[in-house]
Amino acid sequence: MAAGWIPLDTDVTWIHGSASRRRRNDPHRSDxxxxxxxxxxxxVLIRQSKDVTYEAPFILLLLGERRSLLVDTGAVEGSLLRETVDRLIAQWLADRAQSHDSGHHELVVAHSHAHGDHVAGDAAFADRPHTTVVGPEVADVQAYFGIDDWPRQVVPVDLGGRVVDVFGIPGHEAASIALHDRSTGLLHTGDTVYPGRIYVGDSGALLDSLDRLAALVETGAVSHVLGCHVEMTNRPGRDYALGARFQPDEPSPFMTPQQLLQARDDFRTVAGRPGIHRFDDIVFCVGEGPRVTVPLYAQALVERLRHLVR
Ligand SMILES: [Zn+2]
Structure with a gap:
């Protein structure tokens, strides 16, 4: 661990759905x-429940002295996330007994990328005072963060007392960004690196993005790698079926820097080859054709039938 990092408590059992969802309004849904x-x-890390959305995304909140940064608004509409963020910011400011006017504490709502399961809660923040909701397109992200040389330029964002470096990592989606929190060493990789199925829209772009993420890791500046989902099981190379609502044997959402380097090396061997490519920690799904969709839907159907006869 590099000197000076604030340690992260990553030893947590996350909600992972509940066993029975056979019927609508199932009373066994317990998350x-x-x-x-x-x-x-x-x-602060927030996970939305698999009882609410099978995506069950993770949402990161980084609080600073002057402003706070929310990374994604999740897969669920409504006011719950907004209320939670409001409460967390109020508590943060109260705990620190800010002498300055905490009413002016700014909130930036940014997105790991533009897909629906990461922006669904945006509307609840639209009318929040002192809040900027960054738009979903590459041009919006560039304009807000001041990234002139997309995606390579690394832009420091000073939250007050902590600096987060932001840069583009297209490949999964055109507007994907990575965020590196210098104070904890946490590298947030969105849907570009996580223990699950990485859907690859642009192999060349993803290779370049993974190389730049790996280069950052190789400087020793990264303590943990965190993405937005978990879809693997604890068995190497085995993922839960698409749409799974119950994942009792899932690994931690946190990956090691070494796992990111391995993901980059693994992807190099399959980039540009349409289909599903399984590795121990990550499944790369390259392209959008039947070579990807047919096996995934078949796997999901088998799981569903298995669940129904249980
Ligand atoms: Zn996602």
Whole structure:
């Protein structure tokens, strides 16, 4: 661990859905709608429930002295996330007994990328005072963060007392960004690197993005790698079926820097080859054709039938 990193408490059991969802309004659905976990003071990770959305995305909140940065608004519409973020910011400011006017604390709502399961809660923040909701397109992201040389330019974002470096990592989606929190060493990789199925829209772009992520890791500046989902099981190379609502044997959403380097090396061997490519920690789904969709839907159908006869 590099000197000076604020340690993260990553040893947490996350909500992962509930066993029985056979019927509508199933009384056995037992997950709360979301789980809020403080990784460190000022660093909060929220997971939405698989009982609410099979995507069950993770949402990161980084709190600073002057402003806070919310990475994604999840897969669910409504006010719950907004209320949670409001409460977390109010608590953060109260705990620190800010002498300045905390009413002016700014919130930036940014997105790991533009897909629907990461922006669904945006509307609840539209009328929030002192809040900027960054748009979903590459041009919006460039304009807000001041990234002139997309995607390579690394732009520091000063939240007050902590600096987050932002740069583009297209490949999964055109507007994908990575965020590196210098204070904790946390590298947020969105849907570009996580223990699950990485859908690759542009292999060349993803290779370049993974090379730049790997280069950052190789400087020793990264403590943990965090993406937005978990879809693997604890068995190497085995993922839960598409749409799975119950994942009792899932690994941690946190990956090691070494796992990111391995993901880059693995992807190099399959880039540009349409189909599903399984590795221990990640499944790369290259392209959008039947070579990807047919096996995924077949796997999901088998799981569904298995569930029905259980
Ligand atoms: Zn996603």
């Amino acid at each position: 709360p709608p979301q789980q809020v976990h403080h990784l460190a003071p000022g660093t």
